Amino acid sequence: MQQIRMLSLKCSSLIDVLKFDYYNIHMEENTVVNLLAMETVEPKWRVTRSAGAVYFVLIALMLGCISLGNMLYANWQIPRHITQPVLYGLIAICGVSLYRRHFICFRYTFTDEQFAIEQTGGSKEKTIAVILIRDIRQISSHAEVKRVSGKTVDASLPPREATSWIFATVDGNDIAYCISASEAFLDTMKQQMLTHNHSNEPK
Numbered sequence: 291m292q293q294i295r296m297l298s299l300k301c302s303s304l305i306d307v308l309k310f311d312y313y314n315i316h317m318e319e320n321t322v323v324n325l326l327a328m329e330t331v332e333p334k335w336r337v338t339r340s341a342g343a344v345y346f347v348l349i350a351l352m353l354g355c356i357s358l359g360n361m362l363y364a365n366w367q368i369p370r371h372i373t374q375p376v377l378y379g380l381i382a383i384c385g386v387s388l389y390r391r392h393f394i395c396f397r398y399t400f401t402d403e404q405f406a407i408e409q410t411g412g413s414k415e416k417t418i419a420v421i422l423i424r425d426i427r428q429i430s431s432h433a434e435v436k437r438v439s440g441k442t443v444d445a446s447l448p449p450r451e452a453t454s455w456i457f458a459t460v461d462g463n464d465i466a467y468c469i470s471a472s473e474a475f476l477d478t479m480k481q482q483m484l485t486h487n488h489s490n491e492p493k
Contacts, residue, residue, distance in 0.1 A: 327400040327478045330410070331447055331470045333393075351381050396445050398471050400479055402486075405456070407445045407467065418445050419467060421458050423486045428457040429476060438466045446470040 355377035362368040396418075397408040405426065407418040432453045446453040446468045454476055456467040471479075 324402045325399070326402060326482060327475050328398070329471055329475045330395060330397045332395045333447055348381070348385055351384055355381055394447075396447065396470065398469060398475060400475070400482070402482060405479065407443075407469065409445065419443060419460075419465075421456070421460060421467075423483060425458045425460055426456060426479075426483060427459060428455075429480055429483075430455045430457070432468075440464040440466065442466045442468065444468045 359370055359373045359377055362373050363370055393411050395410045397410055397415075399406040399408070402423075404420055404422045406420045409416045409418050432451055432455065435455050438455065441463060443465060447470045453468050453470050456469060458465055458467065
């Protein structure tokens with residue numbers, strides 16, 4: 291059983307997203323989970339594809355900033371206690387930008403019952419959200435949304451104009467999820483929501 295579980299987790303991220311035990315409980319109840327769409331979005335230009343590459347670039351940035359600080363002091367006698375905070379702040383900004391724009395990917399999984407968002411980076415994966423279809427209130431493009439209030443979850447990649455918003459009520463809390471899914475993926479979600487809502491209408 292353990293070998294089957296490990297093989298399943300390796301071959302299908304869907305089982306991991308839906309939680310292994312939760313998935314099996316429903317399978318024992320003869321509830322079949324149908325995968326309707328799965329999509330992974332990656333940065334268009336990826337400077338780094340592994341954690342090791344990220345560390346290498348950050349070390350290079352640190353060495354470059356230290357050398358620049360020494361040069362400013364040697365040539366223009368600018369004190370290091372003035373240049374160092376600025377340079378270290380630059381390293382932090384570059385590090386965050388490098389991580390968010392060139393390393394992180396997002397995987398969106400949609401079944402006939404729920405929508406899941408995973409964050410991937412190198413060999414690491416993290417489930418950001420698992421939302422039941424009945425909890426989704428609205429799906430809108432970035433251009434259609436003038437203002438977003440309440441809690442927001444950013445699971446998108448640039449450009450911002452190509453993103454979409456999914457508004458849901460989870461455990462009584464209104465949450466807005468910003469994603470970078472394709473039009474085809476969103477159309478599948480909208481169609482399934484209509485089907486799901488129609489099937490749950492009182493007879």
